[in-house]
Amino acid sequence: MTTPTSPVAIDPADLAGVFDRYARDLLRYCTRRVGEQVAEDVVAETFLVAYEQRDRYDASRGEVLPWLYGIATNLLRRHRRTEVRGLRLLARADGGPRAAEGPAQRATDRVDAERAVRRLSAVLARLPRRQRDVLMLYAVAELEYAEIASALGIPLGSVQSALHRARAKVRAALAEGDAR
Amino acid sequence: MTRDDSDIIAVRDLPPGRPEPTDESVSRTWYRVTSAQRPARTRTPSRILVPALAATLVAGLVVGGAVLFRPGGEPLGFGAPPSADKSSDPNLTPAPPETVAALNALAAAAAAGPPAARVAPGRYIFARHDGWAAGYEMSAGNGVQRRGGSGAAPGQAAVPSNGTLERQIREIWFDPQGMVAVSITDGKREMSADPAAGRAAFKDRGPSLFQPTPEWLATLPTDPDQLRAELREQIGEGGAWSTDHALWSTLQEVYFSADLVMTPELRAALLRSFTGLRGITSSEITVDGRRLVAVRHTERGGGNEILFDPATGSAVGRRSMSLDGSVTVSVPPGAPKLEPGVTYQATWTQKVVAGVGVR
Numbered sequence: 001m002t003t004p005t006s007p008v009a010i011d012p013a014d015l016a017g018v019f020d021r022y023a024r025d026l027l028r029y030c031t032r033r034v035g036e037q038v039a040e041d042v043v044a045e046t047f048l049v050a051y052e053q054r055d056r057y058d059a060s061r062g063e064v065l066p067w068l069y070g071i072a073t074n075l076l077r078r079h080r081r082t083e084v085r086g087l088r089l090l091a092r093a094d095g096g097p098r099a100a101e102g103p104a105q106r107a108t109d110r111v112d113a114e115r116a117v118r119r120l121s122a123v124l125a126r127l128p129r130r131q132r133d134v135l136m137l138y139a140v141a142e143l144e145y146a147e148i149a150s151a152l153g154i155p156l157g158s159v160q161s162a163l164h165r166a167r168a169k170v171r172a173a174l175a176e177g178d179a180r
Numbered sequence: 181m182t183r184d185d186s187d188i189i190a191v192r193d194l195p196p197g198r199p200e201p202t203d204e205s206v207s208r209t210w211y212r213v214t215s216a217q218r219p220a221r222t223r224t225p226s227r228i229l230v231p232a233l234a235a236t237l238v239a240g241l242v243v244g245g246a247v248l249f250r251p252g253g254e255p256l257g258f259g260a261p262p263s264a265d266k267s268s269d270p271n272l273t274p275a276p277p278e279t280v281a282a283l284n285a286l287a288a289a290a291a292a293g294p295p296a297a298r299v300a301p302g303r304y305i306f307a308r309h310d311g312w313a314a315g316y317e318m319s320a321g322n323g324v325q326r327r328g329g330s331g332a333a334p335g336q337a338a339v340p341s342n343g344t345l346e347r348q349i350r351e352i353w354f355d356p357q358g359m360v361a362v363s364i365t366d367g368k369r370e371m372s373a374d375p376a377a378g379r380a381a382f383k384d385r386g387p388s389l390f391q392p393t394p395e396w397l398a399t400l401p402t403d404p405d406q407l408r409a410e411l412r413e414q415i416g417e418g419g420a421w422s423t424d425h426a427l428w429s430t431l432q433e434v435y436f437s438a439d440l441v442m443t444p445e446l447r448a449a450l451l452r453s454f455t456g457l458r459g460i461t462s463s464e465i466t467v468d469g470r471r472l473v474a475v476r477h478t479e480r481g482g483g484n485e486i487l488f489d490p491a492t493g494s495a496v497g498r499r500s501m502s503l504d505g506s507v508t509v510s511v512p513p514g515a516p517k518l519e520p521g522v523t524y525q526a527t528w529t530q531k532v533v534a535g536v537g538v539r
């Protein structure tokens with residue numbers, strides 16, 4: 001995880017303290033999924049929900065941050081269309097306005113990178129919701145398997161299998177480009 | 181299988197070039213957290229709105245049957261609404277070049293000044309105000325001298341012509357949500373505070389220039405022209421005093437409670453925005469051996485100053501004076517000799533504390 005959590009005990013009732021400690025992590029995660037504006041709404045609501053449900057937080061089940069990621073991920077499901085629309089736009093994007101062309105190799109690398117982004121975006125847009133949630137919590141939020149299981153309220157084995165399937169599809173898409 | 185695998189890195193970096201969350205994004209999010217479930221703000225006639233802080237301080241200034249006033253009929257420290265009569269023209273003089281230069285220099289210092297303090301829920305802003313004020317013993321009945329010599333009629337402001345300088349200490353604990361004064365002392369004993377009224381007003385109207393919050397301040401534009409327009413819009417028009425006078429009086433209050441929660445960008449933008457106000461001048465003064473920059477708004481023969489630290493651009497005090505010679509201030513032994521006409525001078529310190537009573 002980006003923010004170390006174990007050395008400090010965080011009280012969910014300390015809204016400002018929790019916000020100070022974890023807001024950036026959640027914003028980074030949510031912004032990557034739904035863009036900055038929606039992310040701010042989702043993260044704000046995440047803290048409000050967490051505060052309202054602070055009595056349900058069970059410290060013995062894990063740290064505060066995975067719990068917050070779980071709330072945020074649930075809230076992000078309301079914005080699934082926004083997320084998928086953004087991914088599809090990326091999948092169709094032509095890389096935006098061209099900067100001044102550099103040496104041929106650099107231009108080639110850039111074109112390859114743009115193609116990789118398009119393929120990756122297309123794959124992510126097509127992933128089943130749970131696989132995408134697990135993959136994003138693993139790759140962006142950098143949660144451990146057990147933390148993802150706790151955040152999403154699913155068995156550890158389901159996390160492992162969902163992640164395995166999602167990564168297989170991502171690798172296949174990226175390898176498709178390398179093979180060309 | 182690690183997070184350094186190329187597929188995981190590719191997912192993490194999507195979309196490419198996405199920056200880290202900015203401070204502004206974090207501030208906006210916190211603002212959304214704190215403003216959630218609050219009723220939508222309705223703009224009120226600002227001239228009529230008496231800030232809760234002013235009300236509490238007026239109450240706090242009642243000492244042993246005497247009331248401390250400053251010239252102009254306003255309670256010491258914070259401006260009461262002026263009378264309904266528009267008795268003189270507003271001061272529309274643009275800021276002279278030397279004042280513009282002084283404000284820009286302060287703004288440059290403010291831009292490199294201290295960051296905004298974060299006030300966690302349950303914490304307070306503690307402001308300690310230490311200075312001197314000309315005190316006048318006045319009764320609410322007949323025989324009170326008004327400027328011009330006639331007796332005060334009911335509802336009219338009584339204005340004294342002579343006063344004696346008195347030490348004035350005020351310690352105030354502000355709830356940052358609306359800058360509601362929840363406790364006031366004179367340094368030794370508790371004075372009257374009415375946080376319930378301030379909180380009720382805040383709940384009803386939401387954050388504004390009159391009852392700001394750190395989050396609301398963070399949303400103000402940092403373009404000086406836009407900021408000045410927004411501030412004037414908050415004040416409104418049509419009162420007895422000019423818009424810029426009313427704005428200046430309100431800013432004195434805002435700085436007193438909220439300077440430490442302003443970002444350097446906002447502090448700098450405020451100072452730059454003042455270059456476009458009417459009736460503004462500046463000078464260098466020394467208070468308790470400390471060199472400060474006094475920025476003054478002048479209207480109706482009176483000057484109201486906000487005192488800035490030239491090293492940081494932060495507001496650290498305020499001063500008021502009569503400029504038409506209508507007020508005489510006696511200086512008792514032990515009191516400092518203030519500049520002629522100065523009826524009130526104080527500096528303040530601010531910090532975030534864990535609770536009321538904590539200094």
